[in-house]
Amino acid sequence: MNVSVNWLSEFLRRPLDAAEVAARLGSLGAPADAIVPLHAGLGDIVVGLVESAAPHPNADRLRVCVVDDGSGTRRSVVCGAPNVTAGRRYPFAPVGATLPGGLRIEKRKLRGEVSEGMLCSARELGLGDDHHGLWELDTDAAPGTPLGAAVPLADTRLVLDVGPNRPDLLGHKGVARELAASYGVQFRLPQLPGSGGGTMAAPARAGAAGATGGVAVRIEDADGCGRFLGAVLRGVRIGPSPDWLARRLEAVGVRSINNVVDATNYVMFELNQPMHAYDLATLRGARIAARRARAGERLRTLDGVDRALDEEMTVIADAEGAIGVAGVMGGMGSEVSAETRDLFLECAWFDPARVRRTRRALGLSTEASFRFERGVDRWNGAEALRRCVELIQLTAGGDLAPDPVDLASAVTHPPRIFLRPSRVAQVLGVELTWSEIERCLVAVGATVVSKPDDGRIAVDVPGWRPDLVTEIDLVEEVARIHGYDAIPDDLRPARPGAQREDPAFGRAAQLRRALVAEGLFEAAALPMTGAAADSVRILNPLAATEGHLRASLLPGLVRLVELNWASQVRDVRLFEIGTVFAQGESGAPPRETLRLAAVITGARAPAHWSDSARTDCDIWDLKGLFERVGALVAPGNAIVPVGGALVARLDGRDAGRAGPLDADAPPWAAPLFGLELEVQVGVGTAAAYRPLPVTPAVGRDVTLLLPEELAAARVTAELAGAGEPLLEAVAVTGEYRSGDLPGGRRSVTFHLTFRATDRTLETPEVDRAESRLLGMLDRELGVHRRDQGAPAPER
């Protein structure tokens, strides 16, 4: 909401400092997003008095003027404006001045005559569109007076951030009320320049139908239109608005159109009551009704768009059809034009939900719909209508037809709310006196009907505050006006909650620390992706590429790797812990699972000058990471190869995958590997102490010839499972592949660790244990030591 500080000053009848006004409104809940000084660039412009205007000797359309600019020296100025008149005052830009557009005035010759400055039009000063001639100043100020001092130009616009609960702050009167409460002063509706005040008597309330100025008015849609005031003005003269009115609208960011339209806009910005003026001559059948739109009904709105209406919308209609969409926009056919002589003025209350639905259905949000859907004052239309009539008569003349109408299908009142001072104390934590509570309520315009005899106060809330409905709403008003700053902030002891910590948070933190220790950076990709199998679709996505919820973390991480590649980064190590989504049971929201994923590509370690060659990460780096992270995520995870990838098996199902990944890789990129695992919450083995060995171990390396199809893991498992009491551990320490090997193409070296916990092992014992194990491998797997030679085929 744009607010003019000058306008507010008139309400409070005192000069206001823009920054202070912004600070006060901010502390009341309507902070200023911006403070915009208007016309600050006119400091060089002064009042110039044209003493004479003689024809230019060498040009028909130019004149040579003598201007008194207060400097003591008469200036010769060549001027082309048709309206320059001796004895009149105009804005004058002396030599050296800069106009708002950036033009710098210099002394120069025009067709042989010296020109020392420039007489300006309003447009040249950035004050509107009128460029038909010089801006004739209506002032007696002495020549040389700064323009800003002679004409009230300077203003400041505050761009207020008004919450959806405060429609009253969409008008200057509402903002002035808040400010008055803050300053502790009175405020009142300003007098319009040159007006003695509105004379229209408050119209008498009638039922759903009435008539004024020969126009029959009806509310046919009582749900959509709660109140309808109408007035007829005859004999108005459409023309430009006076300066002050144009300036005022300009200050709130609205373009001046003509005196009638400007009057309706002025009232809207002053009283938060949208108004609409129809050209009475265009009305068919001298009838106006607020009714539901009919199926198939159409209307060309003021923006020139032909719109299809539906029966859920309320329209204003004449005898033949819609002439306006209620609360949203008027129709083009009944628009006020330069030829308009007679007006019908509408001032109504439309149902907020209806207006909201309508403007959404039409995709047409306007200043009016914005206000109606937040709620205008249902009980104060008469003030707005009177103000609008006063303003139109002031600027466009016209006669008000007798008996304007004020229609309402049902008589309603703003609610009465009961407030307990004890509740104020309970919620705010401070005991406020009864008189302080009353002061706060009165300041926002509420009427305190009773004293708290039975522990509660009856409060009638004002019509402009549709947000005040229940007791807690009044508690907030008391807090707001009393001041949040005035409430103490002593930290007091509190008892703990009854909730147990969600273990998922700590679990994710633990996994993060482990992956960081692995040298990976945590990433957080957007959780939306393109379509994938079983993925959940977003109905209203911003982009088709982000039209689904991720079913897996890896595609997002691969995209981030590609972004790194695009920045010439070759070594990328990223992980993410996040939610993935899958279709849920029918009638249930999607299933959400916490996952962990990681990608690695590039050098295994940062380059060091002592290294002879760079080593890139390979499948074994991935497998090691997968094993360590897999064990951390769920100790039961068994890592098994499937195809060219690795799978983590947990309780008979796949709980994770790892392997090489496809990506859009530049030629210099290293292979990309990735893993993804379900995060199990609430699992993990308890760490426990076992006695540390005190006896020495004996190590033996055995190199075995393995048939191509035999997995090393199988041999390890057989050895570990053989029940050999002296065997403590088995590790694979080497592999050799060659076509020259007897009986196969592969030998694998296993390191066996033997130990007895109660004595130092003797060599013969170890020898016996080793041959027992080798004999077992021969029997079970047909595997032999490499140095033993291939078994003879006939054996």
Add this chain to the structure above:
Amino acid sequence: MTEPRHDPSDLSPLRARLARVGALDAAALAAERIAVLGRKGGELTALLRTLPSLEADARRAFGAAVNELKQAFEAAFDARAAALDAARRAREAAGIDLTMPGRGRWIGAEHPVTRVIAEIVELFRELGFVVATGPEAETEWYNFGALNFPADHPAMDMHDTLYLDVPEVPGDRGGRVLLRTHTSPVQIRTLLESGPPVRVVIPGLAYRNDPFDASHAPAFTQIEGLAVDEGISFVDLKATLGHFARRFFAADTRVRFRPSFFPFTEPSAEMDVGCQICGGRGCAACKGTGWMEILGCGMVHPNVLSNCGVDAERFTGFAFGMGPHRIAMLRYGIPDIRLLYEGDMRFLGQLGGGR
């Protein structure tokens, strides 16, 4: 068997050898140590063994002299060994330029936003809060209805909602399925599951139908808090959040509360802290106001408590919410929120080291 020697003057040959220890090389030093102090054949060791057989007086005098000599030898051997060692190391190092870079290893780091969340959670843990989480896909009831959003009201315009292509969930707590627009549905779940006293903080992702630009993202983190009990008031709200701000930022951080509007709290407030960049003098980051908006908060609306079966006359509470993405941007001076989503190794590395 000869009479054991017990005249201290007989120790003079050993004293002479002691004087020569400082000139021995490494091999000779090792041999001499064994020859003098060796457990089996060392000369001093042998002399010490004779002590028990001496007369008491002689034993005392001779014993003292031998022991003194033994300590002197030990000190001399150690000193010589250290000197030889230092000399060796100096010789070895002569061919090495120790200004050359050391060997590196990959260092990782948590995401800056994760670190901000962890820090916030830690501060609230000190005040007795525990972490609660909940689903990211919710029904309209949990996201709006239970939180006192009036149906089809302009307040909904502040929440541009992403809806999911999933059948409506039936029942009182159902409705269309959406991506939660704030983490507040977890407040509802917590109140429904355990009731007061409640003290939880709720970190998690929230979603809005916002274009992905320098200051908006369609998915972003939030951290909310909820405290509900008997006797909780606006005083506790101000005290708790002010304490948090002074712990999270600097101890002398200025804090102010301004009225605001959220459907699920009343009275509602915004908490500002003195601008962390200019210290309150006014700069571009705070638009010259000297203040930065950090979190929204308020007293839990009685309707929210009632919707969750909590007696709103007996219990009161406060709730708050803030954006770790935004706070991370403020803290690290990040100009564009998208940097936090792009996983750029250079960016993550920059922010990896500091607080």
